[in-house]
Amino acid sequence: MDGQPAGERAAGVVREVDALGALGFAAEESDLREYFGAEAGVLAEVFGEADLLWLRGGNAFVLRAALALSGADAVLAGLLREDAVAYGGYSAGGCVLAPSLRGLEACDDPAEVGRAYGRPAVWDGLGLLPYAFVPHVDSPGHPESQVLGEVAERYRADGTPYLALRDGQALVVDGELSEVV
Template identity: 60%
Template sequence: MRLYLSSFRIGDHPDRLLGLLGAGPGEIAVIANAMDSAPAEVRRAGVELEMSALAGLGFRPRELDLREFFDRPGGEVDSVLAAFPAVWVRGGNAFVLRYAMARSGADAALIARLREDSIVYAGYSAGACVLAPSLGGLELCDVPRHVTETWGGEPVWDGLGILDHAFVPHVDSPGHHETELCGRVAEHYRANGTPHRTLRDGQVLLIDGDEAGIKAGII
């Protein structure tokens, strides 16, 4: 299993992301559905920002919009994902992203690909948070009702369960507007005995087979 999970944006260890691929940068699917509840122009600008950053590392990024696979026969998104050796899942609202993954079938497809180690999963903030066993606690920083307001459906509270702990980004990161809210999430997890990791912006949780640890960056 290969994961590159950053607190914010690419983080301070892009060399380790490239190292997970072995063959060097190639095509990478960009999943930006965590921004689906944002105005269209804001979402579009967010996608372009990710595309530019990844292209700067030598990748050939292409958006994989999970909305195109809503309520379509199972396996379609899996077939499209099969063409990519890596996926980049950007931040935004974790509940909105998780709903899109569930309704498109991307959750099952990604879990299968990760378990067979045929894809690198990389991303930040919400893109990492959805890998936890549960999204419980994230309502302190993200708004679950945005799922209903956007699609009329109910939020999905189960995470993908790839990680055995919660992921809390932006902690002790004074330059980020959500650092206080994420600090409250971490406090909630500590008070309830929920296993979790906290990351400052710049830090990355890197998992490569048996290797797991927080790679500290310069804030």
């Protein structure tokens, strides 16, 4: 949400922390912008103290760029490979796990990365899932449902492996096993 006005972003953080707190998590924000250009060990230490890393929605390109600029992409991938932390999130937080963000420009503006960080968009995903991730499909009331349905249809037509989820569904991955619930 770094491309959004500061007040809107801050209100979103409060909502996220409060919602996670209501579920029993002791949640706090780790603003990746604070780690842009920092040594990987610093962020690895911060992330290593967590049981769960929650990546919220927003613009997938902005989130992916923040992960790259902070080194969180490598730290996160390493922690997940070691099964040292659980990963949760929604929308953009799921999209960045794919091999690529290509196709998502239909709903998220890659140019927002330039406006937020003065850098070009990163089009490669983290590659932690073997397929594209398409949230909000067939989700009445979600403003991006239709366009993301079209993204899923384009992936299908192009033969691009993908997983489409409706709001209220979750992908649970445990080792080699995965299930949509």
